[in-house]
Amino acid sequence: MKNQVQLITYVDRLVEGGLPGLTALLGGPLRQLFGGVHLLPFFFPIDGADAGFDPIDHTTVDPRLGNWEDLRALGATVEVMADLIVNHVSSRSAQFQDFYQRGSDSDFSGMFLTFDRVFSKGASEADLLALYRPRPGLPFTTANLATAEKRLLWTTFSPQQIDIDVTDAAGRAYLTSVLSRFQAANVHAIRLDAAGYAIKKAGTSCFMIPETFAFIAALTDQAHGLGIEVLVEIHSHHLQQIEIARHVDWVYDFALPPLVLHALYRADAQPLAAWLAIRPTNAITVLDTHDGIGVIDVGADTAGRPGLLPPAAIDALVETIHQRSRGESRKATGSAANNLDLYQVNCTYFDALGRSETEYLIARAVQLFVPGVPQIYYVGLLAAANDMDLLSRSGVGRDINRHYFTAEEVNEALQRPLVQRLFALIRLRNTHPAFAGDCLVEQNSAQAISLTWRTAQDMANLTVDFAQLCATITITSDGTERLDTIEIP
Numbered sequence: 001m002k003n004q005v006q007l008i009t010y011v012d013r014l015v016e017g018g019l020p021g022l023t024a025l026l027g028g029p030l031r032q033l034f035g036g037v038h039l040l041p042f043f044f045p046i047d048g049a050d051a052g053f054d055p056i057d058h059t060t061v062d063p064r065l066g067n068w069e070d071l072r073a074l075g076a077t078v079e080v081m082a083d084l085i086v087n088h089v090s091s092r093s094a095q096f097q098d099f100y101q102r103g104s105d106s107d108f109s110g111m112f113l114t115f116d117r118v119f120s121k122g123a124s125e126a127d128l129l130a131l132y133r134p135r136p137g138l139p140f141t142t143a144n145l146a147t148a149e150k151r152l153l154w155t156t157f158s159p160q161q162i163d164i165d166v167t168d169a170a171g172r173a174y175l176t177s178v179l180s181r182f183q184a185a186n187v188h189a190i191r192l193d194a195a196g197y198a199i200k201k202a203g204t205s206c207f208m209i210p211e212t213f214a215f216i217a218a219l220t221d222q223a224h225g226l227g228i229e230v231l232v233e234i235h236s237h238h239l240q241q242i243e244i245a246r247h248v249d250w251v252y253d254f255a256l257p258p259l260v261l262h263a264l265y266r267a268d269a270q271p272l273a274a275w276l277a278i279r280p281t282n283a284i285t286v287l288d289t290h291d292g293i294g295v296i297d298v299g300a301d302t303a304g305r306p307g308l309l310p311p312a313a314i315d316a317l318v319e320t321i322h323q324r325s326r327g328e329s330r331k332a333t334g335s336a337a338n339n340l341d342l343y344q345v346n347c348t349y350f351d352a353l354g355r356s357e358t359e360y361l362i363a364r365a366v367q368l369f370v371p372g373v374p375q376i377y378y379v380g381l382l383a384a385a386n387d388m389d390l391l392s393r394s395g396v397g398r399d400i401n402r403h404y405f406t407a408e409e410v411n412e413a414l415q416r417p418l419v420q421r422l423f424a425l426i427r428l429r430n431t432h433p434a435f436a437g438d439c440l441v442e443q444n445s446a447q448a449i450s451l452t453w454r455t456a457q458d459m460a461n462l463t464v465d466f467a468q469l470c471a472t473i474t475i476t477s478d479g480t481e482r483l484d485t486i487e488i489p
Contacts, residue, residue, distance in 0.1 A: 001189060001229055001250070001373055002079055004035025004430045008289060009378035010052075011042050011065045013404045019066035023074045029414055033426050036079035038191065038375060040290055042071075049160035051290070051402070053083070053193065054090040058174075059181040068185045079188040081231065084178055086219070087194035088161040095174065096162055103147035111170035113163040115140055115152035118200045132207035132302075134197075134235075134343070139163075156197045166198050166215060175219070179226060189229040189250075192216065196234045205302075208236060208244070217247055231284060235294050235343060237301035238275065238308055245280030253283040253372060254297040255308055258317055260287065260363050261352060262298075262309060265320045267467040271298075271308050273443035276370065276451075283372035287363055288380040291398060292333070292344025293321065293352060299343075321345050324354035328386045332397040346397040350383045357383075357418045358489040362464055362471045364422055365488060368429040369451040369462040371439045376426070379403055382413035383422065428486075432475060434460035 007030075015021045019042070026034060041052025044062045048054040052062075061067050074080060089096065095108040103109065119127065128138060134157070141159040143151045154163040164171045182190060199215050200206040220230045231250040234241065238255050245251045259272040295314050299307040309317065322330040322345075329347035345352075353359040360383060368374050379401055387403040405413075413419055429435060437455035444450055447467035453460045457476075464471040473486040 002035035003373065003436065005033065005368070005426045006036040006038055006079075006081070006284070006373060006375040007034045007378065007381065008038040008040065008286075008375050010040045010046075010290070010402070012046060013402060014378040015405070015410065016407050018064065019061075019070035019074055023070070023077060025410075026074075027077055029410075032430070033423060034078055035430065036081060036188065037074070038081040039071075039083075041083050041085070048090060048092075049158055051396075051398075053085060054088070054158070054161045055085060056090045056092045057094070058085065058089065058178045068181075071185045071187075075186040075188065080186070081189040081191060082182055082187045083193045084175070084182070084190040085193045086164070086166060086175060087156060087197050088163045089174070091160050091162050093162075095170075099145075100143070101146045103145045103149040105147075108170050110168035111164060111174060113154040113165040113200065115154065117165065118154070118206075119202050121202075123202070127202065130203075130205055132197075132205040154200065156194070163200075164198075176222070179223060179228070182228060183226040187228060189231060190223060191231040191233055192219065193233055195219075195232055196236065208234065208240060213244075213247055220248060235296050237299075237305060238279075238297060239305060240301070241297070242278065242280055245282055248282075250282055250284055250373070251280060252289075253279060253285045253370070254294045255279070256285055256367065256370060257287045257293050257349070258295055258298045258314075259308060260366055261293070261321070262313060262317055263466045264353065264359050264363065264469070265317065266313075267447045269443060269445070269447055269449045269464075269466050271313075272366075273441065273449050275308050276441045276449070281371040285367050285370045285372040285374045286377070287367050288349040288377040288401065289375075290377065290402060292346040292401070293349070294344050296343035318345055321347055321352045325351040325386060328388060328400065331388075332386075332391055332400040344398075346400050348384060348386050348401045349377075349380050351386045355385065358469055360418065361421055361425070361488045362466075362469065365425055365462055365471055365473065366451075366464060368425055369439075369453070369460075374426075374429060377401075378405075381419075381422070382410070383416065383418050384413070428460075428473070428475070432458065432460050434458040434475070 011022055015025045042061055042065050043055040044057045044060040046052045046062045099106040099108045139156045141153050141155040143153050156163055196208045199212040223230050229249045232248045255275055263269050263272045298309045299314055325347050329345055332346035350360055384403055386400045391400045434453040437453055440452045442450045448465045450463040460475045462473050471488040475484050477484050
């Protein structure tokens, strides 16, 4: 993966014109900003029960966006990352429909995970309470098949998303077919979506158990054989993230977004500095994604291990997001909206900072200087506000941060000084030779940190004072001949 900033976007929500339109945008107004682009699900259909994360056909590009040749054309300009949705498939998929019609006689009967395949001797109350759940309720849905068979299907996320038995031959063949399609389209990297839930075993939490690590390792080896890198998406305790990072190419730094918010809200750099001292460096650094702002990643775990923030600080963090967003995030979080994860607050990052341009630029500067590969979400790239109209229409909490931009809106956003300053920071991160060196993180005080990148000839330093809400970037220009300084604000 290139050591340059990546864009993460839906094809149809940032630009009109599908994949060709996105290729034109990246080659035009966004030229030289991104070394790669993570395309959120572009499979058929993009507008299912979970915004494309419930593919009917994972090997087909939704024709409203284009085709595989369009994807190859995009890949000729930037590295492309795609989602491999390993945990489930749509209830409308051809495979499940065949199982629905033919039951046990279907060639795909083994592909779909049922209750009895995990709990062959039944499940006790303790077994069910031990299951790690991202959403309310138990992960089971009753299915009355056309054959008059009645099955209890495992459905981790929704009744429309049927979990795959990745240990079954049909399940493995399905994932292999998707990987092969990606390789043919010159997809450079994949993100394993919901991989932590892929293996279920009686008597466990069914989340990131040893067998899950083995599954991820085997799938990673298979991807490597096709020349594809692997990013694993796991929301979990920070020590578990460190462990996961030892076994994979890339992990997300999901602890960074809430820690940066905490530092800005409370003028407290200590939790952020403590995390920067121990975090894995093979990380994709983010502030915002298509999901919410995670808090589980900085909290304690069920075993009682303390988190990066104590419970009272997490409560204050969530409440401050609600206050800064004028109560809008509260309408999109918890029981106020559907189809959302329990451990996330739904809000744009710009609104989480009360639309403070100074704080927003400081947050982005920290993200771009933290070791790893930065990935910027399309809504955050344009410093957009919460989409309350879309939230109202859909009732889906995460839609508050999934705006559909018109061409006019994009053009207007590109002219904003805030966006132009962000673009300048991105170009600095992409081009300055110091970022190919080593990074030293120092906590200057309880309220301030600095991150310094160095090679033998070059240096780039970011110093942030969270109490004064100011930052300074100092860089060498032309080797060590002179120093340039960038001030925020």
